[in-house]
Amino acid sequence: MCVGLSAKVVRIADGMAMVDASGAKREISVQLLDDVEPGDYVMVHAGIAIAKITDEDDHEADEVMEALLA
Amino acid sequence: MTQDKVTLAMGAGGKQTAKLIEEVFAANFDSPLLTADDAAVLEPPRGRMAMSTDGFIVSPSFFPGGNIGKLSICGTVNDLACMGARPQYLTCGFVIEEGYPMEQLREIAASMAKTAAEAGVALVAGDTKVAGRGQVDGVFITTTGVGEIVEGAAPAGAAAKPGDAIIVTGDIGRHGCTILLARDSFGIEADVTSDCAPLWSSVEAMLKVTHDIHTIRDATRGGVGTVLYEIASQSGVGVELDASAVPVDPAVGGVCRMLGLEPLYLACEGRLVVIAPAEVAPALVEALRGCPHSKGAAIIGKVTNEKPGWVVLNTELGTQTLLPQPTGELLPRIC
């Protein structure tokens, strides 16, 4: 369910954004998110951005593990 | 009279047919072996020969990195090369849809001539039919080729042995990805060109290193994954791949992630899977990297005697998993 793609926002106009995932580009809707700017990373599902995200999962895993062991 | 579209009359066998052949084919396929007679008269190859035939339909017929003409030469040349055969003669049959632009037909013929020259193969006979509008999609081409097998070479799908190394001659899935993008069904843009290329020079370079190459296959429809499953089954062996060693262009990877597709199942038209004893593999890779169409050659795994018939992947977590078997039509996975 819900294949997600993390992608970088390249440009935005009228609630639509061009996103880039390692060179694969596609126009998606960013209407549901506030304050998205070029350079931001978003999670894309079925042609719409569902969340603003940080690009990498390294830092996240460290934090979660630290909290677990605290 | 110059016409800019192919007409049914051009396929009727009369003057107009002669004109079509003259303008489009004879103008490009300039070989003393290609005559107006009913058949080509040829010197037979020395030793054993390989023969192969393949039909080509591709929509769209022009795509970044090639067109159906180039594809139709590469496909048959590569099939011959996979048997260790130097491509020698090629015939081609066209079925053209009424109304097809002459300009594009000329371009297709020019690509065929150029690719054939690069592959060192002579186009010795051809046939042209024109079908009514809607009976074919643009242009279909069938090529048949004959090649001379290099003495001592005997690569075969059933000859892979446990311990052998598995080589792929470049990054995978570009042709399939290019066609998918060219059809523009999913609104995705990416700077990807087809890998379509004639690979005899790569095979020849390998055969100069050693004749002891167990299997060579070109990974066309179904991609490298399908070829590996075929070899695993034909040879009764297991295949173990290092997922991270399989070369994939980042943009192809991006398209695959977008659509939930597996690059190992995307078509290639200029990539070989080579299976050879582990000790010669590094030298083969080096030889391949010196050839124009296999600069990205890499060892991606090995043949084992575990799990015969299966392709096992070593994952980024250090675990092993099976590569799911192909299930036919590639459909994007979204929800």
Add this chain to the structure above:
Amino acid sequence: MSENATKTAAQILASYDGPHLRIMEVCGTHTHENFRLGIRKLLPEQVDLISGPGCPVCVTPVGFIDEAIWLAEHDVTITTFGDLVRVPGTTKSLAAARAEGARVQVVYTPLDALAYAREHADEQVCFLSVGFETTVPAACLAAEQAHAEGIENFSLLVANKTMPQAYAALKGSADVFLYPGHVHAITGTKLCEDLVEQGVSGVLAGFTAKELLTAMAVALAKAQQGEPFFVNAYPRVVKPEGTPAAVALIERVMEPCDSEWRGLGNIPQSGLALRDTYADLDARKKFGMPKIVGKANPGCRCGDVLRGDITPRDCPLFGKVCTPLSPVGACMVSGEGACSAYYQYGGELR
């Protein structure tokens, strides 16, 4: 993930000596990724991963495919995610209908389905709207745009579902839920936190190797402590409040309704239907569709598989008449389905 964190996570998995634990992959993509990454190999013997109902294709009843084919046979162009094309209906799949001449277009997003309708004014175009909270906003966006623009040749065949009622229905069938990361990217984490009060434990997981490894480590470490718990192990994507604009959009366009889940039966208020304002986009009303009740192959036990009652291997059809190349049940046809995963990775399972 630093070297250290990976090591720690792997150590937690290796050293688990707690009780037998059933972790439910609620989301089909988790099933898919866990197989693809070989995660099961890292888990101790007494930990089982079971697949849940979070594969829209798997829980959608046979009748939905029959409805889509009914539309296709009434000259409606079907636009759909690729996932649904090969799913068998009572007599055939959309792929089979397409071979017989039906117009079936695979799309990446419902917004493309709407664009197709704009470009083909002479065709009636219907989008097959399946999926959970993650997918619903895209369909709602297409509906809202179609409505605003007054596009008359576009409609939706809706079979969307929502997760909260399913969690309740599944309570007790697993010890820990691996919550679907992208559903909660929309809905937030409140529900998961509330479920802890009811004794339901869960970890919200992402989809990369690191994220899944981390989530498993969290699940095992917390389970060993014995208290009900919830941990958001996917904070880079899932915020506690979710994506409020998406929730608001769903509420504007759709309303809850009772819904039939393959395997789980009717779950009250677990489905979504277009609100009256958008009734003209409802394909069932628009084309006066009769009530269609599908008939699944009686031997197919997808339902029991989806409840986690049996493993695919226990189904008499599994691997014999039902394979990925000729699937009988939805769990075999979907790449995310438990049966497909068990079959494809057959030699690799404990």
